Amino acid sequence: MKAGIVGLPNVGKSTLFNCLSNAKAQSANFPFCTIEPNIGVVNVPDQRLEKLESLVKPERVVPATVEIVDIAGLVKGASKGEGLGNQFLANIRETDAILHVLRCFDNDNIVHVDGSVNPIRDKETIDMELQLKDLETVEKKLDKVKRAAKTGNKDAQKEEAVLLKIKQGLESGISVRAIEFEADDYNDFVKPSQFITDKPVMYVCNVDEGSAVSGNAYVEKVKAAVTDENAEVLVLAVGTEADINELDDYEERKLFLEDIGLDEPGSAKLIRGAYKLLNQQTYFTAGVKEVRAWTVDVGATAPQAAGVIHTDFEKGFIRAEVIAYDDYVHYGSEVKVKEAGKMRVEGKNYIVKDGDVMHFLFNV
Ligand SMILES: Nc1nc2c(ncn2[C@@H]2O[C@H](COP(=O)(O)OP(=O)(O)OP(=O)(O)O)[C@@H](O)[C@H]2O)c(=O)[nH]1
Ligand SMILES: [Mg+2]
Numbered sequence: 001m002k003a004g005i006v007g008l009p010n011v012g013k014s015t016l017f018n019c020l021s022n023a024k025a026q027s028a029n030f031p032f033c034t035i036e037p038n039i040g041v042v043n044v045p046d047q048r049l050e051k052l053e054s055l056v057k058p059e060r061v062v063p064a065t066v067e068i069v070d071i072a073g074l075v076k077g078a079s080k081g082e083g084l085g086n087q088f089l090a091n092i093r094e095t096d097a098i099l100h101v102l103r104c105f106d107n108d109n110i111v112h113v114d115g116s117v118n119p120i121r122d123k124e125t126i127d128m129e130l131q132l133k134d135l136e137t138v139e140k141k142l143d144k145v146k147r148a149a150k151t152g153n154k155d156a157q158k159e160e161a162v163l164l165k166i167k168q169g170l171e172s173g174i175s176v177r178a179i180e181f182e183a184d185d186y187n188d189f190v191k192p193s194q195f196i197t198d199k200p201v202m203y204v205c206n207v208d209e210g211s212a213v214s215g216n217a218y219v220e221k222v223k224a225a226v227t228d229e230n231a232e233v234l235v236l237a238v239g240t241e242a243d244i245n246e247l248d249d250y251e252e253r254k255l256f257l258e259d260i261g262l263d264e265p266g267s268a269k270l271i272r273g274a275y276k277l278l279n280q281q282t283y284f285t286a287g288v289k290e291v292r293a294w295t296v297d298v299g300a301t302a303p304q305a306a307g308v309i310h311t312d313f314e315k316g317f318i319r320a321e322v323i324a325y326d327d328y329v330h331y332g333s334e335v336k337v338k339e340a341g342k343m344r345v346e347g348k349n350y351i352v353k354d355g356d357v358m359h360f361l362f363n364v
Helices: 013-020 047-056 085-093 119-150 154-171 183-193 215-226 238-246 250-261 264-275 302-309 311-315 324-330 335-338
Strands: 003-008 038-043 059-064 066-071 098-102 202-204 232-236 280-286 289-299 319-321 345-347 357-362
Touching: 003 013, 003 085, 013 038, 013 066, 013 238, 013 264, 047 280, 047 289, 047 324, 066 264, 085 119, 098 119, 098 264, 119 154, 119 183, 154 183, 202 264, 215 232, 215 238, 232 264, 238 250, 289 302, 289 311, 302 311, 302 319, 302 357, 311 319, 311 324, 311 357, 319 324, 324 335
Parallel strands: 003 066, 003 098, 059 289, 098 202, 202 232, 280 357
Antiparallel strands: 038 066, 280 289, 319 345, 319 357
16 A cells, blocks of 8 residues: 655655655756656554553554655656656556645746746646546446446446446546446445546645745635635645755754654654555554554454454464553453453454554464
8 A cells, every 4th residue: 555645746746755765766956856666664653652662662663654655757748748747647657646736836947837825726737637547548448338337237227327427527637536326336336446536636825935834825815725625735834844854963853843743743644644545454462572563454354454463364364352441441451451451352353443452363
């Protein structure tokens, strides 16, 4: 599962990527600086992991990770091959969620490809290109399904109706994620098509240092423009955070952050946001050798969670011993949790909850 950083050229995507990841991407003040996508595996900041570490005192701690991809900038006409056009769109298609960066800072020295700062126009430019690409997809599908629908095939007729609804939506500038479907229709016809504009999205407003805490007028406009999309809007002073990241000393970074009014980097919020956007959650294993955060899909069962560690754990799954995170912290150790009768034994149908501390029993 990976989240892709998307936006117009020169809005700060690679600068943001560098704040998140140690894999340094080239960032410069000219459009189309990025061509090949940069991929980074990023640790997910989680205070619960620190808390468990302080209780268990393990030899090592392993955080959960999320994959972030920094993609080339997109311009008007990309769906028809302008700029880096189709290549760029293929890179987006391969991601599972979109982090859409919008330039929300004034600075005459930083080139804007369309000549002025206007995040709403920028968002519409990007949306339109992605929608045009989806329109191509939907039209191809319609061509295929039409014939079968004419012969009276009921499923094909249903699919045709759903596709027509998508086509109409896209033609009037509505992304697939904002169109309402019956649950069955969505699962049968929409989801498998993997439309680009159906991917979950988070808007990242790249603001100036002074707006890092409460945003600015551009941000307000973005928020107003996306109310129908049910999407999260994150305010982040990308340039400033990149400067802070350059500091080697942890205390120094913390002071700098406090100075601009932040108790943690906005990039930490962004990583957690991306994790959530990808529908991922965390369970923990806690032993003296290792305290570790593992990633599972929301809704995963206990055997599926075990399978993240090793496929044998899933195949030979017998049961799981589960301690809720809050109970673990409240009682302070596994032994005390057991004494208090708060450790549960769960079977193969158990749906994992975010924060569960788990131990699996299995045979091979
Ligand atoms: N003042 C200011 N400059 C920024 C900010 N974010 C990025 N920049 C500058 O804007 C320029 C472009 O940043 P990049 O991160 O390379 O932009 P990009 O979106 O990756 O651009 P492409 O790869 O060309 O699509 C660089 O010179 C950055 O230093 C910011 O928040 N404030
Ligand atoms: Mg770039």
